[in-house]
Amino acid sequence: MTSARGGIDLGGTKIQAAIVDDAHDVLGQSRHETPTTGGPQDVIEAMAAALEEAASQAGVQPATLAGVGVGSPGYVDERAGTVASARNLPNWEGAVPVGELLSQRIGAPVHLGNDVQVATDAEAEIGAGRPYRSLIGVFWGTGVGGGLILDGRPWLGRRSAGEIGHMVVKVDGAQCPCGRRGCMEAYAGRAAMEARARKLVERGAKTDLFKIMQERGRTRLTSGVWARALKRGDKLAVELVDRAVEALGAGIASAVNLLDVEAVIIGGGLGIRLGDPFAQRIAAAMQPHLFADDTPPAVHVAALGDLGGAIGAALLAGKRVEQPVG
Amino acid sequence: MTSARGGIDLGGTKIQAAIVDDAHDVLGQSRHETPTTGGPQDVIEAMAAALEEAASQAGVQPATLAGVGVGSPGYVDERAGTVASARNLPNWEGAVPVGELLSQRIGAPVHLGNDVQVATDAEAEIGAGRPYRSLIGVFWGTGVGGGLILDGRPWLGRRSAGEIGHMVVKVDGAQCPCGRRGCMEAYAGRAAMEARARKLVERGAKTDLFKIMQERGRTRLTSGVWARALKRGDKLAVELVDRAVEALGAGIASAVNLLDVEAVIIGGGLGIRLGDPFAQRIAAAMQPHLFADDTPPAVHVAALGDLGGAIGAALLAGKRVEQPVG
Numbered sequence: 266m267t268s269a270r271g272g273i274d275l276g277g278t279k280i281q282a283a284i285v286d287d288a289h290d291v292l293g294q295s296r297h298e299t300p301t302t303g304g305p306q307d308v309i310e311a312m313a314a315a316l317e318e319a320a321s322q323a324g325v326q327p328a329t330l331a332g333v334g335v336g337s338p339g340y341v342d343e344r345a346g347t348v349a350s351a352r353n354l355p356n357w358e359g360a361v362p363v364g365e366l367l368s369q370r371i372g373a374p375v376h377l378g379n380d381v382q383v384a385t386d387a388e389a390e391i392g393a394g395r396p397y398r399s400l401i402g403v404f405w406g407t408g409v410g411g412g413l414i415l416d417g418r419p420w421l422g423r424r425s426a427g428e429i430g431h432m433v434v435k436v437d438g439a440q441c442p443c444g445r446r447g448c449m450e451a452y453a454g455r456a457a458m459e460a461r462a463r464k465l466v467e468r469g470a471k472t473d474l475f476k477i478m479q480e481r482g483r484t485r486l487t488s489g490v491w492a493r494a495l496k497r498g499d500k501l502a503v504e505l506v507d508r509a510v511e512a513l514g515a516g517i518a519s520a521v522n523l524l525d526v527e528a529v530i531i532g533g534g535l536g537i538r539l540g541d542p543f544a545q546r547i548a549a550a551m552q553p554h555l556f557a558d559d560t561p562p563a564v565h566v567a568a569l570g571d572l573g574g575a576i577g578a579a580l581l582a583g584k585r586v587e588q589p590v591g
Numbered sequence: 592m593t594s595a596r597g598g599i600d601l602g603g604t605k606i607q608a609a610i611v612d613d614a615h616d617v618l619g620q621s622r623h624e625t626p627t628t629g630g631p632q633d634v635i636e637a638m639a640a641a642l643e644e645a646a647s648q649a650g651v652q653p654a655t656l657a658g659v660g661v662g663s664p665g666y667v668d669e670r671a672g673t674v675a676s677a678r679n680l681p682n683w684e685g686a687v688p689v690g691e692l693l694s695q696r697i698g699a700p701v702h703l704g705n706d707v708q709v710a711t712d713a714e715a716e717i718g719a720g721r722p723y724r725s726l727i728g729v730f731w732g733t734g735v736g737g738g739l740i741l742d743g744r745p746w747l748g749r750r751s752a753g754e755i756g757h758m759v760v761k762v763d764g765a766q767c768p769c770g771r772r773g774c775m776e777a778y779a780g781r782a783a784m785e786a787r788a789r790k791l792v793e794r795g796a797k798t799d800l801f802k803i804m805q806e807r808g809r810t811r812l813t814s815g816v817w818a819r820a821l822k823r824g825d826k827l828a829v830e831l832v833d834r835a836v837e838a839l840g841a842g843i844a845s846a847v848n849l850l851d852v853e854a855v856i857i858g859g860g861l862g863i864r865l866g867d868p869f870a871q872r873i874a875a876a877m878q879p880h881l882f883a884d885d886t887p888p889a890v891h892v893a894a895l896g897d898l899g900g901a902i903g904a905a906l907l908a909g910k911r912v913e914q915p916v917g
Contacts (some may be wrong), residue, residue: 398746410847415741422725422851425883432845433880436761445880447841509764515773518756520849523737525748556761556772557751590799 271316271333271373272579273430274380274572275299275308277353278485282315283575284330289391291497293323294572304356309363313370328372332582333425335363335375336383336574342422343377378581380574382419385412386565387577388530395533395541399526401519402539402567403429404533405509406488408442411451417525430454434515452512455535458505459486465501472501488538495539509535510543514550522556541566593651597642597659597699598905600706601625601634603679603733608641609901610649610656615717619648620898630682635689639696644744658908660703661689662709662881662900666750670701670795704907706900707753710893711738713903714856718894725852726894729755729843730859731835734768735776737808741916743848756780760841779840781861785812793828798827821865835861836869840876848882858893867884867892 270291274281277299284293295318300307313327314492318526321325331338339351346364351357368375376384385402385548388394396400402412411429413420420426431443438447438545442456462474477497478490494502517529529551531544548564555561569576594782595618600607602890603625617692621644626633638661641652646653653659665677672690677683694701711728714720720728720740728738737755739746746752749778756776757769762775768782778782788800803823804816843855855869874890881887895902 311848334814344881372893413849415746420741420850423853423883424851425886426851428851429881431848431880431882432758433760433841435764436841438761443882445882447880457755515759515762518650519845522754522757523846523849524746525741525750525752525754527749554757554773556754556757556769557749560749560751 267329268331269323269325270576270579271320271327271330272577272581272582273312273316273333273335274384274574275312275337275580276574277338278381279313280315281572281575282312282319283572283579284319284325284437285576285579289576289580290450290573291576293319293321294575295322302357304551305354305361305363306366308354308364309370310571313365315507316371330371330373332376333367333371333376334383334580335367336578336581337363337381338378339378341377341379341581342498345563347373348377353413369477374582375580378500378578379412379421379427381410382412382421383577383581384532384569384574385427385530385577386419387569387573387580388532388567389414390580391576392573393530393565394528396583397527397563400527400530401429401520401524401526402530402532403513403536405453405513405531405536406533407456408454409516410533411468413524413526415526416582419482429516429520432516434512434518434519446509449512449516451489453516455491458491458509462486462501462505473497473499474502477526481518488497488534491535492538499565506539512552515549515554517547518554521551521562522554525557525563528563528565530565532569532573534571537567537570567570592698593655594657595649595651595654595802596905596908597653598901598903598908599638599642599659600665600710600900600904601638601661601663601680601865602706603664604717605903606637606641607646608896609898609905610645610903611902615902615906617898617902618651619645620646621645624683626679629685631689632682634680634683634694635675635692635696638693642697652839656697656699656700659693660709660904660908661693661703662706662904663689663703663905663908666708667703667705672701674703674916684894690908692886700908702908704904705738705747705753707736708747709896709903709907710740710858710900711740711753711856711903712745713895713899713906714858714893715740716906718889718899718900719792719856720854723853723889725850725851726842726854726856726888727755727846727850728856729839729857729862731813731857731862732859733780733782734780735839735842736859737846739850741852755842755846758842758845760838760845776840779819779835779842781812782870784817784835788827788831789813796827799823799825800828816862817861818864836872836876839873840878841880843873847877847888848880851883852888854889854891856891856893858899860897862898863893
């Protein structure tokens with residue numbers, strides 16, 4: 266038995282695993298693609314494979330880990346160890362007992378949490394949010410997710426809190442991938458941004474975005490593709506990112522007007538990739554909408570970077586193991 | 592010394608006072624106009640007069656009250672007992688020591704709180720919010736204020752939380768009385784609705800709103816004026832209230848997407864006056880924007896009605912007195 270813990274960040278496109286020690290130092294890590302076909306058992310298998318690779322790098326046996334945490338999308342029931350409504354995972358029907366299946370597969374106790382909340386908790390405990398008792402984590406990636414820390418504790422509401430990406434910034438506005446209209450994510454989510462870019466290209470707009478995508482061997486406009494296009498001054502990319510920043514500014518400011526938190530931590534694929542200059546642009550875009558505009562919250566980039574989700578999941582495992590039973 | 596407590600709801604247009612007993616029954620009440628000229632001392636005097644009238648009705652001496660709570664607009668420092676930035680009160684410069692001044696004037700201990708939060712706390716403790724551990728109070732009146740109860744406790748943030756009226760529902764939208772653009776209050780606040788009605792009338796729109804206002808001897812479109820115009824089927828009034836309900840639906844749904852509270856309590860002048868049918872219309876307007884749309888929050892009208900602010904303030908006094916010193 267080791268004191269090392271495993272963390273798995275289960276995403277719609279990738280699975281990241283990390284092994285961390287008591288000081289939260291990363292002893293091993295790996296990144297696998299999320300299966301797009303098959304079913305839950307294939308996803309469990311890919312998670313186990315990612316964890317085994319990270320454990321091997323760390324020189325530990327998975328079965329000897331003190332615990333393995335999983336940050337999952339969808340509707341996570343932490344007590345039951347199940348995940349439902351994970352619409353980005355293949356053939357995911359009903360509440361899948363991820364905890365039990367993965368635990369049987371790797372031989373260590375498994376603890377589940379919501380992916381975004383787990384990453385927010387990690388930033389609050391050991392990342393950019395350490396100095397603060399209240400913060401909002403904003404994960405700017407394919408979608409825009411959010412996590413809340415209020416008075417030093419995660420706020421989950423009845424279970425679905427943190428959907429900052431679906432705050433309405435424009436009544437009757439753009440169509441969101443969720444099907445609703447005018448959500449912040451409809452302007453700022455990478456999926457929505459790509460859909461808009463494709464539509465504008467169909468209408469004759471010029472851009473290097475898809476050329477860069479092909480050069481880099483991608484099938485999607487990844488965060489790296491957007492970053493390169495911005496660096497080249499690609500007009501369409503600049504316009505769409507400006508539009509995203511404006512929506513993020515309005516939506517995050519709305520959340521701050523409601524909650525008056527001390528800090529906003531910007532993470533997610535695009536947030537991490539574009540980094541501090543864009544976090545500061547988001548802060549500037551928030552300013553005109555802030556009601557208490559003389560006391561804006563601090564705005565930081567997530568300090569744990571891309572691995573924050575996996576490290577946060579490991580943290581979750583540690584926490585649960587330390588809790589007295591009953 | 593009596594166990595009765597006083598509560599004062601200090602508003603920009605009226606001051607309401609109530610005397611309540613331990614069971615929160617109202618023993619006396621009064622309503623005075625807020626001075627629009629003079630300065631803080633005149634406001635203190637009007638508060639004292641309102642309290643004295645309510646106390647006389649209740650048959651108690653103000654100086655024998657166990658405590659007097661004040662729900663105040665502006666920036667309230669509860670510990671220091673001061674109120675600053677109360678832009679609707681006359682010549683209100685710097686931090687006015689309302690607690691000390693009023694306490695000297697009436698001879699009973701005074702406790703301050705934010706007006707909207709105090710009314711929210713009252714709904715949570717003895718009103719429509721009693722069954723819930725988490726809720727948002729939405730006060731739909733001249734402006735749109737908000738108060739939060741999370742896990743059974745008020746959430747104030749760094750002090751400015753609850754500004755739900757200034758959540759952005761339309762980027763680059765209508766001008767808000769606060770000077771910003773696209774706030775929920777820019778569509779739903781009674782002051783903004785009146786400004787819009789006047790502008791549309793100038794442009795040739797027809798409405799009975801201002802005729803009703805004059806018939807009722809008012810200089811403003813009060814909640815009663817709006818209610819009568821709606822009853823008559825006045826087209827402009829119907830349109831502007833529809834627009835307000837749409838904005839409330841989007842803004843409150845955004846808040847629920849972020850916080851996933853159990854309930855929303857609709858109070859304020861318009862909220863109370865228009866009552867349950869409109870609370871249910873707001874609930875219906877929220878529905879298309881709710882991310883977890885299979886678990887909408889309960890939506891209720893504030894149960895304490897117009898007197899909720901004063902009763903809530905009295906509750907504040909009681910609470911503080913019961914707290915051990917230090």
